[in-house]
Amino acid sequence: MKNERTIIGGLLAFQLVLWLGFLFHHSPRFPGSLTGGVLAVLGALLMILPPLIYSAVKRIEGVKQFVTKRVSLGTLLTGHVYTGIIGSILAILHxxxxxxxxxxxxxxxxxxxxxxxxxxxxxxxAYASMEVREKKDLLNSLATEYNQLTAAMAQPQNADMTYVASHDVVGRDLNSFWGTEPAVVDLNAPLKLRAERLTESIADLEYAIATHDILKRRTTYWLVAHIATSSAFYVLLVFHIWSAIYFGLRWFN
Incomplete structure (x- = not known):
């Protein structure tokens, strides 16, 4: 997924740079030339056929069962992404x-x-969903570790070690002279520190997961935007093809 995202991102950047070429280049006769016409046909086919095939496979149950036995839906979606952006690049060249x-x-x-x-x-x-799943798995593991720590903290202390630490004459004298930490050792101190840090990490993860969920719900509107822009694009493309054929035939006459 990461390599695929990098490749598609590079193609998208190339497409935008190519589109910005209108600031420096202008060729009125090229779209009607043979080369321009071939680019137009190839671009239109790449932008029309794969999306229609993917949509039919995804939404028509009989077609889905027949096709997915041979090609996975994910593979079709990847092909749709590649052909769509390559077709748009050809269209800009046209x-x-x-x-x-x-x-x-x-x-x-x-x-x-x-x-x-x-x-x-x-x-x-897709990346946001994957990251949320990873954070939830990490949250579960941290919660398990925290429960284990609390159970360990609830166990009775080692009386012998506490006695030795609290009766360390040299330690008490040095503490009185140098002002160091108290010589009595709380054996739970490391566990408490780990528990505090785990609590902070769990709180941070819960906040991050909640934020991701909100962002994901909001960004799902992109699917609606994609469908809306695709529909508008196909309608305009039909008009564009019709006008090219109509005025082209009149030009031949």
Whole structure:
């Protein structure tokens, strides 16, 4: 997951840099050229087919049972992520940084938002869930250790060691002269210190888990945003393809 997140993050950064190329480059004729047309077709196929396949497998039970026997749902999702961002890169190359009409501008904006929201939903939310599980496991282990410490603290003290410590004449004399700590040793002191530190760690973990849960609930809205931007993108893409075919055929005439 970590390597995959790094690769996709790099592709996303490359996409944003490529999009910002419109500040320095502008080619009005490239989108209608043969190369631009091939990039458009490839980009559209990569952004349309894999998401439709993944959605069908995920939501249609019969298709899901048939496909998941051969390919896991996670593999399909990973393929959807890769093809989506590669398709968007091809689409930006297809534009030639020629953003002169509202349809093209909105289409590009929805495409970038769809890719970004998908990246957040796929990697950030999954990472947050994994981190919460790890913190809960650590919290359980700390709670077990704390219970063991409290049980040990409840045991009776070693009378012989307490007697020796409290009757150490040299220790008492040095303490009176140098002002050191009292010579009487509380055998529970190390256990109490560990218990205090465990209590602090448990409190910190409980606060972190609660914070993660709140953040996770709020960031689930990214899934809604991803679906909304994807729907808007597909509608605009249909209009874009229709206009390209319509005006292209008129141009041939």
């Amino acid at each position: 534009t030639g940084h020629h953003f002169q009409n509202n349809l093209g501008i909105w289409l590009t904006a929805m495409m970038l938002l769809t890719v970004f929201s998908g990246f957040v939903g796929r990697y950030y939310l």
